[in-house]
Amino acid sequence: MISPLPPQDADKLLGEFFSPGVEAADLPALFPLLRARDALDAFTTLFRGGSDETLVRIMVLREIGARSESPRWSPQELRAYFAYLDPVKLETVLHRLRDNGLLVWNGEDGLYQVSGPGRTALAALATLLQFAQEEDGELGFITSQVAAGQAVGKVSAESLRHLLGRLNELQEEFQQAIVSGSEFRIRQSQDKLNSVWQWVEKGTEIIRAIAADPDLDPATHRIAQAIGQAQSRMLRMTASFQRAVNGLERQRVHLGQSGLSSSDINQWLRTTPPGELAALLRDVATAHPEPLFLLNDILLDIAEYELLERERRLEREAVLPPALQAPQTDSAETERLVLLERWLEQLAGVETAAELADIVPGGDYATAAYRLSMLALLNEPEPARTGPVAELARLPLRLEIDPGAAAVGRDEVAQISGGRVVRNADGA
Numbered sequence: 001m002i003s004p005l006p007p008q009d010a011d012k013l014l015g016e017f018f019s020p021g022v023e024a025a026d027l028p029a030l031f032p033l034l035r036a037r038d039a040l041d042a043f044t045t046l047f048r049g050g051s052d053e054t055l056v057r058i059m060v061l062r063e064i065g066a067r068s069e070s071p072r073w074s075p076q077e078l079r080a081y082f083a084y085l086d087p088v089k090l091e092t093v094l095h096r097l098r099d100n101g102l103l104v105w106n107g108e109d110g111l112y113q114v115s116g117p118g119r120t121a122l123a124a125l126a127t128l129l130q131f132a133q134e135e136d137g138e139l140g141f142i143t144s145q146v147a148a149g150q151a152v153g154k155v156s157a158e159s160l161r162h163l164l165g166r167l168n169e170l171q172e173e174f175q176q177a178i179v180s181g182s183e184f185r186i187r188q189s190q191d192k193l194n195s196v197w198q199w200v201e202k203g204t205e206i207i208r209a210i211a212a213d214p215d216l217d218p219a220t221h222r223i224a225q226a227i228g229q230a231q232s233r234m235l236r237m238t239a240s241f242q243r244a245v246n247g248l249e250r251q252r253v254h255l256g257q258s259g260l261s262s263s264d265i266n267q268w269l270r271t272t273p274p275g276e277l278a279a280l281l282r283d284v285a286t287a288h289p290e291p292l293f294l295l296n297d298i299l300l301d302i303a304e305y306e307l308l309e310r311e312r313r314l315e316r317e318a319v320l321p322p323a324l325q326a327p328q329t330d331s332a333e334t335e336r337l338v339l340l341e342r343w344l345e346q347l348a349g350v351e352t353a354a355e356l357a358d359i360v361p362g363g364d365y366a367t368a369a370y371r372l373s374m375l376a377l378l379n380e381p382e383p384a385r386t387g388p389v390a391e392l393a394r395l396p397l398r399l400e401i402d403p404g405a406a407a408v409g410r411d412e413v414a415q416i417s418g419g420r421v422v423r424n425a426d427g428a
Contacts, residue, residue, distance in 0.1 A: 065118065167200075361416070398424060
């Protein structure tokens with residue numbers, strides 16, 4: 001049996017948790033808990049100790065409180081009803097519940113009954129146990145708390161914050177599943193969305209009624225609006241999941257005409273016990289030693305050098321080619337200047353105009369190409385101070401190019417650009 005501390009001793013122990021000079025009753029986060037200390041003591045009594053003790057204690061209190069038509073119990077009735085429990089253990093549980101205020105002992109008629117805090121604890125536990133049996137029932141439990149507060153006109157801002165937080169957590173979880181691209185996570189999250197869908201719809205109706213209350217304080221109204229926005233985003237997640245599933249369908253690989261796909265293989269691998277998979281791989285995969293003191297990436301680099309780079313270096317010829325004399329270009333340049341000097345006499349003799357097909361060809365293709373390139377210097381600033389090139393630039397001629405080509409058919413030239421060399425009108 002455990003007896004509770006007197007209030008003054010309990011307050012003294014609580015003060016040891018805070019810094020010097022801090023009053024526990026002045027803390028906004030602690031004041032609501034102190035005000036509801038009697039109700040919280042009921043949960044402290046139920047859940048103090050090991051899990052086995054807690055289960056037996058809650059079971060006894062629930063069975064006592066379940067007899068609503070005759071809520072009072074005599075000690076003989078309790079011993080007969082709980083005959084499957086050890087008598088000493090039963091007495092210990094009853095004394096614990098009575099000494100901590102969950103059971104009330106009426107000394108006049110010698111009967112037990114559940115106290116007010118005990119009824120409150122049992123009601124909260126009943127709702128919790130009801131939703132604990134459902135998958136993803138935490139959203140339903142929180143929604144039921146909000147609905148209960150709205151029904152009796154006591155909307156709890158704390159319950160609304162819990163609902164908003166859970167909706168945001170679910171939305172983040174669903175978005176992460178879509179971003180991951182994993183078919184397993186996407187389908188798992190899609191099933192979870194379908195399981196909580198009813199609570200999202202019910203919560204939408206409740207939040208709509210709460211937001212329409214004109215007496216609601218501004219802070220709670222803002223939380224209700226945020227919940228409505230989160231529920232709207234949750235409702236749109238169905239389309240997001242459908243788009244993700246459609247994308248997975250397009251990427252799915254079918255194994256020939258067997259009717260199986262990569263998704264079926266993935267599901268089979270996930271559901272097959274590891275022992276069966278190991279048995280299938282027994283004669284297929286071979287094990288090799290993997291020394292933990294060796295680094296795989298370094299081993300790979302060394303192996304690549306030994307097997308490839310070393311052989312390449314041996315086969316690579318590293319001998320320089322023999323030295324050669326650079327070709328002399330003075331004679332070729334002198335020869336071109338001689339050709340240009342001879343051609344200048346022909347150009348100077350142009351009185352009015354001369355076609356390119358007549359004046360450019362001069363024995364071979366190289367000479368014709370050289371002459372045509374030099375005509376671009378006509379009427380240009382002197383490219384050199386002296387020499388045949390400067391004389392060419394000073395000739396009173398200009399080059400006119402026509403579209404198309406003119407036929408030549410001699411001196412290794414088949415065609416040439418259409419055009420002519422024209423003497424300037426002023427002779428300059």
